[in-house]
Amino acid sequence: MADAAASAPPFAEGGEAVIVADGLTRRFGDFVAVDDLSFAVEAGEILGFLGPNGAGKTTAIRMLIGSLPPTSGTARVAGHDVAVEPYAVRRAIGYMSQLFSLYGDLTVRENLDLFAGLYDLSGERRSGRIRWALANAELEGREEQLTAMLPLGLKQRLALGSAILHEPAVLFLDEPTSGVDPAARRAFWELISDLAAGGTTILVSTHYMEEAEHCHRVALMNRGRLIAIDAPSALKASLERPILEVRTSDPSRAAAILDGLEELEDATMFGRTVHVVVSDEAVARERIAAALEREGVELGEVRRVRPTLEDVFVSLVRKSGGVVAG
Amino acid sequence: MTFGRTLAIARKEALQLRRDPRSLTLGFLIPPFLIVFFGYAITFDVDDIRLAVWDADRTQASARLVDAFVASGYFRVVDRLERYPDATEALQSGDALAVLAIPRGYARDLAAGPSPVQLLVDGSDANTATIAIEYAQGIASAHSRRVTLAERDARPTLVPDSRAWYNPSLDSRNMVVPGLVAVIISILAALLTALTIAREWDRGTMEQLVSTPVTRLEIVAGKLAPYLAIGLFDVLLAVGIGTLLFDVPFRGSLLLLLAMTSVFLLAALGFGMFLSAALKSQVLATQFAIVATYLPALLLSGFIFAIANMPRVLQLATYLFPARYYVTVTKAIFLKGVGIEVLWPQALLLSALASLAIAATVAVFRKEVA
Numbered sequence: 001m002a003d004a005a006a007s008a009p010p011f012a013e014g015g016e017a018v019i020v021a022d023g024l025t026r027r028f029g030d031f032v033a034v035d036d037l038s039f040a041v042e043a044g045e046i047l048g049f050l051g052p053n054g055a056g057k058t059t060a061i062r063m064l065i066g067s068l069p070p071t072s073g074t075a076r077v078a079g080h081d082v083a084v085e086p087y088a089v090r091r092a093i094g095y096m097s098q099l100f101s102l103y104g105d106l107t108v109r110e111n112l113d114l115f116a117g118l119y120d121l122s123g124e125r126r127s128g129r130i131r132w133a134l135a136n137a138e139l140e141g142r143e144e145q146l147t148a149m150l151p152l153g154l155k156q157r158l159a160l161g162s163a164i165l166h167e168p169a170v171l172f173l174d175e176p177t178s179g180v181d182p183a184a185r186r187a188f189w190e191l192i193s194d195l196a197a198g199g200t201t202i203l204v205s206t207h208y209m210e211e212a213e214h215c216h217r218v219a220l221m222n223r224g225r226l227i228a229i230d231a232p233s234a235l236k237a238s239l240e241r242p243i244l245e246v247r248t249s250d251p252s253r254a255a256a257i258l259d260g261l262e263e264l265e266d267a268t269m270f271g272r273t274v275h276v277v278v279s280d281e282a283v284a285r286e287r288i289a290a291a292l293e294r295e296g297v298e299l300g301e302v303r304r305v306r307p308t309l310e311d312v313f314v315s316l317v318r319k320s321g322g323v324v325a326g
Numbered sequence: 327m328t329f330g331r332t333l334a335i336a337r338k339e340a341l342q343l344r345r346d347p348r349s350l351t352l353g354f355l356i357p358p359f360l361i362v363f364f365g366y367a368i369t370f371d372v373d374d375i376r377l378a379v380w381d382a383d384r385t386q387a388s389a390r391l392v393d394a395f396v397a398s399g400y401f402r403v404v405d406r407l408e409r410y411p412d413a414t415e416a417l418q419s420g421d422a423l424a425v426l427a428i429p430r431g432y433a434r435d436l437a438a439g440p441s442p443v444q445l446l447v448d449g450s451d452a453n454t455a456t457i458a459i460e461y462a463q464g465i466a467s468a469h470s471r472r473v474t475l476a477e478r479d480a481r482p483t484l485v486p487d488s489r490a491w492y493n494p495s496l497d498s499r500n501m502v503v504p505g506l507v508a509v510i511i512s513i514l515a516a517l518l519t520a521l522t523i524a525r526e527w528d529r530g531t532m533e534q535l536v537s538t539p540v541t542r543l544e545i546v547a548g549k550l551a552p553y554l555a556i557g558l559f560d561v562l563l564a565v566g567i568g569t570l571l572f573d574v575p576f577r578g579s580l581l582l583l584l585a586m587t588s589v590f591l592l593a594a595l596g597f598g599m600f601l602s603a604a605l606k607s608q609v610l611a612t613q614f615a616i617v618a619t620y621l622p623a624l625l626l627s628g629f630i631f632a633i634a635n636m637p638r639v640l641q642l643a644t645y646l647f648p649a650r651y652y653v654t655v656t657k658a659i660f661l662k663g664v665g666i667e668v669l670w671p672q673a674l675l676l677s678a679l680a681s682l683a684i685a686a687t688v689a690v691f692r693k694e695v696a
Contacts, residue, residue: 120328
């Protein structure tokens with residue numbers, strides 16, 4: 001299904017996509033937060049918004065859920081124009097912000113009761129869904145605890161449970177894993193995959209590049225613009241040139257030295273290493289060794305690595321002559 | 327608008343209120359405290375005027391005039407002046423609020439015809455001075471009548487017989503307590519709700535709320551409900567304190583008072599909520615609520631200064647403040663015991679202000695979240 005979604009044209013003929021953005025633009029004064037954003041997401045697809053802080057991910061999501069009017073362009077969600085039928089859209093979506101905006105001064109159960117009320121759940125469905133959310137967040141027995149006292153990982157699961165209490169067709173998640181520990185993040189992504197398998201359409205933003213591997217397609221965003229949208233594997237395959245991972249005593253100086261060197265495409269800090277995009281691997285290895293020796297930086301291991309999404313991101317931004325924001 | 331979603335918001339708001347010491351204090355402790363405190367402190371009664379007497383005549387007649395002042399109960403002789411110029415000192419030092427000067431020859435003149443005496447009053451407190459002068463004139467004319475009747479054996483001519491209806495003893499507490507209820511509730515109502523919408527923006531929960539099917543009107547109505555209940559409770563408490571502790575009469579219908587209070591509360595609470603939605607900051611909204619309700623409630627409501635005596639522009643301005651109508655309503659229901667047949671203009675205008683406040687809140691909300 002992921003591959004089918006990946007190869008589908010942005011505006012499919014016939015059945016309408018579940019999320020359609022068409023030329024969405026938002027300005028704040030002179031600042032263009034989101035610039036002419038167009039894409040479509042099919043039912044059951046997980047689309048990841050990937051980009052550094054300030055790339056426009058949150059602003060784009062707020063326009064899609066109808067909490068921020070676009071300066072121009074339109075958004076359609078679940079078959080409704082967000083500007084024309086905001087309440088029809090709100091009934092169809094779940095939304096979780098990066099703040100896990102639960103009421104800290106309400107207990108776990110009171111928070112769930114509130115959202116059940118807001119989503120018009122009643123009777124057996126209401127109690128059933130609340131039981132489900134408690135079980136899903138592993139909060140059974142802690143119903144009477146104040147939400148503010150919960151650890152972040154549990155708050156996140158409770159916030160997700162509240163957002164999908166009404167089993168929405170579309171789910172928007174804005175940096176849902178920020179600040180959460182790796183184990184909780186893995187569990188979270190399993191749940192997201194299950195939801196998508198059940199037909200829920202999911203748009204999720206993150207600045208953790210490795211999380212994008214869980215998405216069927218990834219939209220790379222930088223400075224308000226969409227720079228690429230495709231399946232993670234396809235994006236990585238698009239980067240044809242070899243990438244060398246260089247370990248040195250001083251990665252930031254090494255990156256500065258290697259960046260812009262002849263025969264080397266570009267060099268970027270990547271954790272404690274430097275990733276260098278090259279055209280000819282053998283020539284590049286010699287040049288790297290020579291340049292670092294000249295500058296007195298101690299060279300460790302140099303090995304060819306498979307490109308990551310971050311490599312793709314950096315390369316695409318550079319190719320378009322831009323600078324990575326954030 | 328669905329009842330279920332409104333109820334969900336109202337329940338949430340009530341639960342949050344229950345856990346917020348600041349709101350609890352503001353809603354349940356401050357109003358009764360203020361009513362008791364100000365009920366004792368604020369009095370417009372002038373009944374112990376310190377009087378200095380300069381009696382140059384030293385006759386039986388002049389002594390009788392001084393006795394008449396003392397016997398009235400409004401004046402107390404604190405000093406007897408030796409020389410007329412001492413009057414200046416007595417008033418300047420504040421030892422006396424008024425000086426009664428009886429010139430030499432008072433008794434002789436009185437036997438022959440009109441006999442002038444002088445009353446000097448400390449006018450730096452105009453209210454007290456006016457009242458003191460009125461009392462003095464009343465005492466003097468009554469005394470004059472007695473003297474005339476006794477000495478000339480004549481029959482009385484015109485005898486004014488005035489009575490102050492609704493407050494026969496002219497006890498200012500009867501007037502203060504009902505007005506105080508109105509003023510205190512006005513100030514607290516706006517303060518209570520000034521926080522409620524701004525807090526949701528400050529904490530980021532509004533973003534979550536607006537992603538759900540809940541409408542703006544449901545949010546506003548749901549948020550108003552618990553504060554309306556607190557306001558009604560406060561008014562009942564105030565009626566209890568006023569009647570039991572201060573012996574203020576309650577002659578009207580409690581039901582009508584509660585109904586009028588509800589409309590008034592919607593206007594006052596709605597105004598606070600409008601500030602909260604418009605300013606989106608708890609601190610700003612609170613400060614604005616204090617400025618915009620405290621002074622008007624105190625000064626423009628007719629609680630302290632009669633609206634009829636204000637300059638025309640201020641009189642017109644008073645129509646904008648719910649407190650103005652509510653002060654009239656509480657006084658009328660407490661003291662006069664009148665019903666809706668008299669208070670319908672207030673009911674109508676309060677309803678208009680309440681609708682305006684709520685509509686404005688929803689409208690401001692709309693601009694911020696599409």
